[in-house]
Amino acid sequence: MDMNHLIKMQQVSCKIGKHYLLQNITWQVKQGEQWLVFGENGSGKTTLLSAIVGYRNYTAGNLSLFDSPYDAANLLEYRKKIGWVSTSFFNKILQKESVLSIVLSGKTGTLGLSEYIDNQDILRAKQLLQVFRLAQKKDLPYKMLSKGEQQNVLLARAFFAEPEIFLLDEPNSGLDFLARMQLKRILMRMANQRQVTFVYVTHYPEEIPPIFTHCLLLKHGKIFQQGAMRDVFCSQVLSEFFSQTVEVLQEKDYFHIRLQEERV
């Protein structure tokens, strides 16, 4: 059977006490699709990704990954196929761990190591650290790095196992200009070659590389709208989304959202 759905959520909710972090999320990501998840602060974007990689429980609904039901028996196998980058999640846990050990943990998709690593793993980790300009900092603790460097450590970790799908939670956050351009180039190359699928979370339109085929708008933990990028990430829908009139402009390599009041 050909794999079709990388992620399939049906009526998924995530609730703490009486408060819904996510509510009735029904969403599917197919192989080869590139998804932008867009929403304001606190709209549930990070919670959505955390639930997919099993770092947060969903309290209702069904979730399947790679066309198989999601359960404890296959969770770690799934994690190897998912490259997850989220400083807002990892920064709560990683502090004094060395850069090299964090990148190596990408092998198993776990937070810490759980098996001895072999020579090939170390060589691969060093290559990735070279690509992300961290070769000289491999022994440093995570918390001693700048925000941009931390982001690059997580990117190197995500790339380690050559996953089938990347969940990128504001991957540009903290990156300097050159690092942003580098990341954009990497994403565009991989997306164009249809090697992997991206789910890219952001609330900054200027960060959005022009690779996305689909868009999911999240608001207050619920899906506001989803569909083809051109149908959803447009002036009309985003004006409803923000409850004020905005204009979506697409330049060559990025988007820009302008409030109508900005016009002179």
Next chain:
Amino acid sequence: MEQKNRTEVLKSRKFHCCCKYCGSDLELQRLVFSEDDNARAELYCPICEKLEFGVEKEIYAAAEYFVDEMEFQCYSDIENIPQQRQMTIAKVVEIISWGFVTLGYLSETGFIYPVKTLEQLLHEWLNVKKEDLQLLIGE
């Protein structure tokens, strides 16, 4: 390692391993909101306050002895002497562990017994027979 065994392996390492930096006992901590131990449990050193896979206590003791008695240090650029010592021990631990793992004497579940020589390494070994030894010592 099979996924179903991961938590069991970590539980077992909690007992036969220690922190490679400070030699302290490790804890098994649940770090994230998840119902599955495989997804949430990690080994953690409460003294160093970090995730730590750990190392066999025997290896740590050997590395500590080597560093202290041979006055070995490989981080001369670190001014903090206790930290320099810790990091040097950790590096020696890594080297010893690497050797044992590469030779097939050590896995994440502990020392492998009985020792099973890795076939692919045999051609790199020099086999010294009893007669060779006698020749060497001139008997």
